[in-house]
Amino acid sequence: MPEHPSDGSSDRRDFLRNAGLGGLSLGMMFDKLSNPYKTEQELEFITQKVGRDSKPSDLKITDMRVATLVGVPFSSPIIRIDTNQGLVGWGEVRDGASANYALMLKSRLLGKNPCNVEKIFKEIKQFGNHSRAAGGVCGVEMALWDLAGKAYNVPAYQLLGGKYRDFIRLYADTPEANTYEGFAENMKKRRDQGYTFLKMDFGIGMLADQPGMLVNASNWSVKRQWDDRESGKLGNYANTKHPFTRIQVTKKGLDKLVEHVGKVRDIVGYDTPLAADHFGHFDVNTAIQIGEAMEPFRLAWLEDLVPWFYTDQWKQISDAIETPTLTGEDIFLKEEFIKLIDAKAIDMIHPDLASSGGLLETKKIGDYAEEKGIPMAMHFAGSPISMMANVHCAAATENFVALEHHGVDVTGWEDIVTGLKPIADKGFVRVPEKPGLGVELNEDVAKKFLKKGATWFAPTDTWNTKDSADREWS
Template identity: 85%
Template sequence: MKNFLSRLSPANTPTGPASNRREFMQKASLGGLALGMMLDGRTEQELEFITQKVPRDSKPSELKITDMRVAILSGVPFTSPIIRIDTNQGLVGWGEVRDGASANYALMLKSRLLGKNPCNVEQLFKLIKPFGNHGRAAGGVCGVEMALWDLAGKAYNVPAYQLLGGKYRDFVRLYADTPEGKNYDEFAQNMSKRRDAGYSFLKMDFGIGMIADQKDMLVGAKQWSVKQPYNANEPGKIGNYAMTRHPFTRIQITKKGLDRLVEHVGRVREIVGYETPLAADHFGHFDVNTAIQVGKAMEPFRLAWLEDLVPWFYTDQWKQISDAIETPTLTGEDIYLKEEFIKLIDARAVDMIHPDLASSGGLLETKKIGDYAEEAGIPMAMHFAGSPISMMANVHCAAATENFVALEHHGVDVAGWEDIVTGLKPIADKGYVRVPEAPGLGVNLNEEVAKRYLKKDNTWFAPTDVWNTRDSWDREWS
């Protein structure tokens, strides 16, 4: 201990028995040192007290996953299972299963992750990616991947974007859904609120649902629950409208119906103005011919894009639509992994891609998707509808991807949304998110606030030991 003290003393200060230990303790600014001196002769305990406030970097090579649990939040704006991955070094990684997906998509992966080093993100991703699929079925793989990057960033004390190769931008632009109103006056008020909040990119919904109950607007719509698409049991209907792929409903729009949609979009454009990009989504389930009719009718309004006119997997139909209209086309929020995006890009079937990072494969896979599109000259917007945990995963990926355009923010009107996490306030500021410089995703779950959103009849990060044991052989080849 005497040698240790001598190293701390100035060169001209006596270090022998004559040095005044009490004076040294008064001058030293080592938190806990005075208490440590009370433990003379017990070197390990002295050093523990002396260094108790000294920051310790993680030992990445020795980091191991010890547990994974979930807490299901509701109303953020939808249902979002939050993933917590624990490690042997006390580091915690946060991830999120996509909105509306089962937490079990993530929990089933736990037995394949226990004991593994979370810093080997791509290796672990390849291990678990066979258990994901398109749409919400990808939620578990992607949520775990987010948490792994959070852990790796914390272990190496760098933000996630740095691990993806660095950033192209310091601020990530957001696009906000247009809030609906009972009438156009109310809609105009809502739009004013969006502009006052600084949002410079907006999106609206319009489609055949808004005219399905009006005379002579649609052909063949009465046999479907167009106004209540998720009601599969309405009497007199021929099937589940929401679950029937677009071309198979055989619904068509009349000239009168098309004129009504044109009137609606025109009035919205007048409210928004032409300086603000305005995208459009949720048109309804109809075939490629009707999609082209709608697209051509909307050309005077210079919309930023028309989204998901037909299901993403109809590559030839997307190309047919894109070639026929001038308004940009866009799809991709339900596509899992880069391979299906590559098909759309190589076929020049769409003008833009629109991955949801919580379905497309997580941070690294989505960056790979964006990079491939960038080489083909195709921009990337990003779909998102979850909590701030998933948003920050998107922000890091968007910062690291050159052809990024804008990220959706679906929780603008959720009271207390930003308080669900700590580490970045405000999150959305004048329509942008500042890319965080803190390690990992840059935020941590604010458990006190997040508990207010806990889904009814669910337990807060309950033990998940039932998922600890791997009970299948996973190899896909012989």
Template identity: 80%
Template sequence: MKKALLNLLRQTPDKPVALTPTATPPLLVPSAPSRRDFLQKSSLGGLSVGLLFDKLKSPFAVDQELEFTTQKVNRSAAPSDLKITDMRIANLVGVPFSSPIIRIDTNQGLVGWGEVRDGASPNYALMLKQRLLGKNPCNVEQLFKVIKQFGGHGRAAGGVCGVEMALWDLAGKAYNVPVYQMLGGKYRDQVRLYADTPEGGTYEEFATNMKKRTGKGYSFLKMDFGIGMLAGQKDMLVGANVWDITNQYNGKENKVGNYGMTKHPFTRIQVTKKGLDKLVEHVGKVRDIVGYDVPLAADHFGHFDVNTAIQIGKAMEPFRLAWLEDMVPWFYTDQWKQITNAIDTPTLTGEDIFLKEEFIKLIDNRAVDMIHPDLASSGGILETKKIGDYAEEAGVPMAMHFAGSPISMMANVHCAAATENFVALEHHGVDVDGWEDIVTGLKPIVDNGFVRVPDKPGLGVELNEEVAKKFLKKGGTWFAPTDVWNTRDSWDREWS
């Protein structure tokens, strides 16, 4: 606007205009009237005439009046001219896992924050830099279509999704609106969290941990239980002695393979009646500790086939669990449908699915009762909203998986606020000291088990470098230059 007004003034003669009863100042000479002319003059006329006469008095008055008149205009960005100039990463650990933080810089000084999913390589994001430099970050969906071919299921989607978060942060800051507003507005002002609860060595310790959660206001809890807790006990499991089932993430390689990397149906592990009774006893005691006023979900059952999944599901029905999560891999649609049809406890999966198409298969086949995307794998903010909207039309609720820093949490919060069928968002960092201080702009982040949806532009938070540096991976660099990723080295078109 200032540029337009200065151009207008440049066309105005420096010499005073003699006004007579029959003379009209050049700016006010009427021409063939039109609706467009009227709108232009009605918006600029009063200001431009005022500036004209200020100019006649003093050349310094123009800048002073422009400064005063436009004092409430957002000068932080000119969205149409915004360009990406750099992308760098700092890899944080212990929040509660590894969380590579993305920083995207622009030609106007705006910075966008994103986050690669927990446990994923920072290179998943850095390889996208060459496809983003010089682009306008406000064209979020267009850029997402450019980079989404480089994502995949699980952690392989971490780079694409983290960049998408940062693009939305920049777009919101450029237009001076919160991200949820650009998604169509919000359904809620507060986003409900559900908290994982660490087990104790005894039920008394576990009860203490549970009370800490409810004492902080959490009204939705989740626990882990499964065949790992039966390992090494007499007559509890069939076929488990050839596997290392104590940790499904770090299973040892042996003669039959790696338990953690073997898909569930192929281990051929079964649970005996004695083993089922032990699981029932365990969950029953936990339910007594928690009570029935609080929803209690369950996860991490181990690697076994669909028949064992159904047996465990039926055994858990008296405890009215909120859901049974990831009992078999998400891509076994028919097996999920078998389990869902056989038991009364709700079934749920989805934290490793990339893009909406695979969620659509689960929803259309009525294979699960609920979906569970992780926004840092499912495609980012907009794609996750599309997933939620599709599920909502089919009457399927959406919970959201999350295990990262407050930056990724805010991306989840905006998406959850804008999606009608949202139920609850996971929070894995409840016990991490200093977690909330990693960012500024929203304090406290968690208040009695809920997060207030921020009304600040973009994601609504900024990285607190002083605190975040305390979480920097040992030997890591703090947003070091990434020029090695500036040059494109492949032909990306997916069609001929």
């Protein structure tokens, strides 16, 4: 039957359909007949807290751009995803990775609704891989959750199922010093900052060039664990997997490590958890010897003694020592974590959300470990944007222990974003209640960290066109 606007039926029908307020709608409908102005006031009052800046079902991605920051503490490409409704989503490619890992995904994102996070993730995860190669996929996933939270006006943790905690515990690296007196002063600084969980670096690099400490080390660049630009006589130490260097630690070397860690423990005390970072490249036998030597100091964990993919060797180490073992910062997706967990090869998992698959995949990893009785610490070394992605995931995951903070001593680090200040407060981060990740990029401050020669969110139209078939099956 045709509608006649003059009889008011269309107005009433549209009002009921659009307001969606059930019984309240009926009351306001009759008010409208007698006093239209009063009805408008009532509707405005009732819906005053309803977000009007987005219609989630109509939200579409229109653009993606990047700006690479350095010194935060390393290099971190920041992703900005724009939409047709003016909402902006922030993400971050993992430290040390190329922005191109993200940009090549742009043609797969344009026109899509960012609220369909898992669907989009399943479409783009084929373009990620372990370590930094996952940076683009994970950075985009962060930005999608930021957009979805803003569209629905809820924090990201709520979209992951809610939170287990209001505060996220941080663990901080131990600042280096030339003397133990200097180290003690740095530790006092950490305690004054409120950190209740610490991590230190020690390994065979500190034994290099000292006579009688190492076997078969003289032809390797042992002090250059991370520098893949220097090739020694036997090859590039940084890129030679641990079992193949054939470096061993002597009894004298082990005694030196024990002396060092003992002094550190005396400074830190036993009330504070103290973890140990990477140790260098040596085989499983040496790893066990070092692990056994460290047992009196009750370290929170020994990290990445051998590469993560040597499941059998990890089990051999874990079965032989009492100190907890931990790995995982370079693993992409849950399947490889499941192998380590099912084999009972490690005592703790250590995903880096910017490599493991983003917020939802990391929560799935944590949930699987939780079912098997395995705790989860989280690796992180980026800007506050990636930190907040970690914070929401940690809040939503039951077996979470502590999140790494590598930017403690970076001047201006917290000012890179707005929306949460302070970010780190006495060694903890309060979980934000604002929509999405809960922070926005502070462009004036962030520009101070812009990589030399890089552009500030320049147009990326060259990445707009998809030029391949992506289906993984026939």
